[in-house]
Amino acid sequence: MNNVGNFSNMTEGYRHQVKLPAGELTVYAAQQLFSSLDYKVFEMANNNLQIPDISYMGYTPDVHVGVGTCIGTTVVWEAQSGYVSPSIVGSDIGCGMRVHLTNLHKDDLKDLKLRRKLVKAIEKVLPMEASQRGHFSDIRLEHIVKKGLHGLPKKYIPDSYTPKKSTSLTHVESSKFTYDENVLNLVPDMTWHRSHRQLGTLGGGNHFAEIQAIEIAEENREVAEAWGLYDGQIAVMIHSGSRAWGGYVSQTSSTAIAKVMQRLGLGTSDPRLVFAPLEHAEGRHYVNMMYSALNYAVVNRHLIAYAIREAFRDVFGSKCEFRTLYDLMHNYAWEESHAERGSVFVHRKGATRALPAGHQDNPKPYMATGHPALIPGSMGTASFIMVGQPEGSDNYYSICHGAGRVRSRTATKRLVTVEDFATALGVGTADEIVVNQRSLESIIDESPQAYKNVDEIIDSVTGAGLAQVVAKCKPLAAVKGAK
DNA sequence: ATGTAC
Numbered sequence: 312m313n314n315v316g317n318f319s320n321m322t323e324g325y326r327h328q329v330k331l332p333a334g335e336l337t338v339y340a341a342q343q344l345f346s347s348l349d350y351k352v353f354e355m356a357n358n359n360l361q362i363p364d365i366s367y368m369g370y371t372p373d374v375h376v377g378v379g380t381c382i383g384t385t386v387v388w389e390a391q392s393g394y395v396s397p398s399i400v401g402s403d404i405g406c407g408m409r410v411h412l413t414n415l416h417k418d419d420l421k422d423l424k425l426r427r428k429l430v431k432a433i434e435k436v437l438p439m440e441a442s443q444r445g446h447f448s449d450i451r452l453e454h455i456v457k458k459g460l461h462g463l464p465k466k467y468i469p470d471s472y473t474p475k476k477s478t479s480l481t482h483v484e485s486s487k488f489t490y491d492e493n494v495l496n497l498v499p500d501m502t503w504h505r506s507h508r509q510l511g512t513l514g515g516g517n518h519f520a521e522i523q524a525i526e527i528a529e530e531n532r533e534v535a536e537a538w539g540l541y542d543g544q545i546a547v548m549i550h551s552g553s554r555a556w557g558g559y560v561s562q563t564s565s566t567a568i569a570k571v572m573q574r575l576g577l578g579t580s581d582p583r584l585v586f587a588p589l590e591h592a593e594g595r596h597y598v599n600m601m602y603s604a605l606n607y608a609v610v611n612r613h614l615i616a617y618a619i620r621e622a623f624r625d626v627f628g629s630k631c632e633f634r635t636l637y638d639l640m641h642n643y644a645w646e647e648s649h650a651e652r653g654s655v656f657v658h659r660k661g662a663t664r665a666l667p668a669g670h671q672d673n674p675k676p677y678m679a680t681g682h683p684a685l686i687p688g689s690m691g692t693a694s695f696i697m698v699g700q701p702e703g704s705d706n707y708y709s710i711c712h713g714a715g716r717v718r719s720r721t722a723t724k725r726l727v728t729v730e731d732f733a734t735a736l737g738v739g740t741a742d743e744i745v746v747n748q749r750s751l752e753s754i755i756d757e758s759p760q761a762y763k764n765v766d767e768i769i770d771s772v773t774g775a776g777l778a779q780v781v782a783k784c785k786p787l788a789a790v791k792g793a794k
Numbered sequence: 795a796t797g798t799a800c
Contacts, residue, residue, distance in 0.1 A: 378795095403795040505797075516795055558796040642795090 315350070315357045325775035326705075329353065334360035339706060339775040340372035344767060351376050359386065361579035362394055362586050366655065369706045371662055372771035373715030373763060377401065379584040382661030382716075385709040388589070390646050390654040395594045396586035397568060397601075399658040400644050402561040404601050405608025406552030407640035408663075408685035409483075410696065411616055413623065414632040415545040417524035417787065425626075426745040426788045429522065432622035433790050434747055437520070437615065438512045447614055452507040456495065456556065459487035459606035460613055467617055483638035484674045484682070485609050488602040491595075495603065498559065506556040506607065511614030513792035517713075517757060518551045519687075520619060523694060523784035531781045534680045534698055538636060540782050547623075547633070548694055548784060549615050550687050551792075552642065553608040560604045564597040589656060598644070605643055612638055636696070637683040639663060641712040647672065649707065662709040665699030665778045670708075684778055686769070687713045689762035690754075690791075691735045691744055694784040695769055702776035710778045714765040720756035732758040745788040754791050 320329040327338040367387040374383030379398030454462030525544040568585045587594035620633040644658040665684035684697040
């Protein structure tokens with residue numbers, strides 16, 4: 312039984328306007344996908360809609376249950392009178408994707424032994440174990456959380472620092488978040504130490520670095536060419552977040568905000584859903600701390616890319632290019648300006664912003680096309696590079712952030728065998744997707760069988776008119792972090 | 795997600 316009771320919905324194509332007791336929710340999904348959604352995601356929406364003054368709440372087709380708020384959620388308040396919620400941002404603050412483009416062709420990696428050699432070379436330079444010391448002990452963490460990429464020593468910026476050109480390794484729009492740095496005084500020494508040690512590490516769960524081959528979508532060949540993509544090109548995709556730093560921010564802020572809620576008499580049916588007025592001291596404190604975690608996350612991905620670049624140069628020589636395509640988060644909240652809606656505070660939890668051509672918030676190099684929206688698939692399946700469409704404004708330009716889980720990690724471990732997983736990766740064939748982990752057993756909860764079919768998710772996003780595919784990225788090798 | 799939890 313569901314606790315939401317009867318709710319009605321109006322469906323128009325891929326858009327479902329759902330009327331819940333506490334308010335309205337828009338879901339973007341093909342009919343079949345919409346019908347198959349777990350009723351719990353609607354219960355969760357109904358809890359979230361009990362937070363006062365929400366202007367908009369939307370779900371992307373990969374939506375699934377999370378703590379307090381579903382992954383795949385966009386929630387918007389007016390910037391003047393809004394709320395901020397650590398539960399809606401999610402615990403891995405600043406988690407996101409990064410893509411680098413090489414000048415290699417997939418034929419260069421045809422040889423299975425060479426793919427294995429490349430993965431070994433990556434393992435050599437990339438810190439793997441959470442407990443292992445990072446390789447970046449000369450970096451000042453204080454500079455990183457304060458200045459983002461601008462806090463890195465020059466040696467970690469191998470390409471010339473030219474923000475106007477998309478070819479720079481540092482050119483990402485979220486290179487620096489500014490905030491009241493006094494909040495950092497409260498961070499315990501233990502968190503500083505641990506976070507410093509973890510710089511440049513992938514972390515666990517669904518985080519990965521993948522070597523992929525690009526396949527251009529014919530209908531967007533012009534956009535692909537403008538971005539420097541071509542068929543068969545080798546790209547590197549990275550998925551990681553803010554590690555222990557973001558974990559600390561999330562945990563302590565949630566506890567503090569829960570106390571504020573008690574004092575203010577705020578709450579919903581779910582005690583794990585915490586939120587505070589943006590103007591409240593504790594709300595502001597969280598926003599400041601969240602921004603420090605966004606700086607951490609983008610630098611973390613940058614350093615992972617830096618290490619992998621070294622491995623590529625080790626195997627393919629110093630002429631191997633490794634330019635940044637983009638770096639894009641899918642767990643955060645910030646202020647945005649939207650036409651006719653003015654200044655709004657947008658939360659995205661497992662939701663990727665995809666701006667269309669001409670939107671003023673595009674960084675200059677992507678103004679004419681829209682910026683690349685980076686969407687990971689599950690292990691062994693394709694990932695996607697997309698571009699936003701004007702119709703996306705209805706969902707505040709949020710699109711999916713991946714395939715979306717269909718079963719929990721524990722259920723996956725129970726139901727999926729190592730053999731199934733190995734088959735999905737093509738183990739034993741010449742096309743095997745090489746994985747760094749010695750035993751697949753240890754990462755079986757990340758097998759494709761744990762996820763929805765990413766192609767169906769992408770079909771829903773394109774069908775709803777939110778974004779289009781520019782390139783499909785097929786995995787050749789994957790590096791997963793270890794627990 | 796997180797050197798994990800009443």
